[in-house]
Amino acid sequence: MADRTSSSITIQAGKEAIMEVIADYPSYPDWADGIKSAEVLSRYPDGRPERVRMTLSSGPISDTYTVRCQWSGDDELRWDLAEAGAVVTGMNGSYALAGRTGGGTEVVYELAVDVKIPMIGMFKRKAEKIIIDAALKGLKRQVEK
Template sequence: MADRTSSSITIKADKAAIMGVIADYPAYPEWADGIKAAQVLSSHPDGRPELVRMTLASGPISDTYTVRCHWSGDEELRWDLAEAGAVVSGMNGRYALTGAGGGTEVVYELAVDVKIPMIGMFKRKAEKIIIDAALKGLKRQVEK
């Protein structure tokens, strides 16, 4: 899983407000295209999610898998696959937040492996579509 896809967006809010929306996994179906359900299975001592079961339904792919979250304050969230699904066999990603003149720049990186054969170019294009939709949804949710 060496290849990662990334994109960024600037949101008119501080890091804490943005990370608050990112940390609210049960609300993902409201703003994250393709996420049908997200259930927090366990939390870190500070209350932020540690293990989250995600249900994805995007185009022809439907799957349920579990991610493990690693938080660095309001600056970064990293996650990796804790339990594979029927289709998703590997995943790691990250949101990185930095101040950007009157707002916050949010960088989203993602690498996904699937159990079905997929040419690298198509896989990266699918990751890019997921990332761009997530960033636009996050911006709408934070700025509303």
């Protein structure tokens, strides 16, 4: 997997409230640009998603793939590609949450994606950055509404 791209945002809410929105995969199409559907295929005993099938349609890329989630309480979600799609051949990412002095929670989103389409590294990182920034802004809107 290539270099990871990351960005962060501060959300005026606690970690538990933010993780509740992150864990609600079926609602992603309501706030995460490009995600057309997200179906939870299996769950951990605590009810959090373990495997999720997602359909993405962003610019020239449309694909369906499955991710495997690993949770660290309300501090972090990590995922990797469990089943590749027609275009997405590799993926790993994370949301890491940390309380901030003075209030709010900093959310750091990291992502690395490999696709079958040949792509220069600089353009790939730019595309990852666009995905990350849109997801963070959507998450902030969803949590703070």
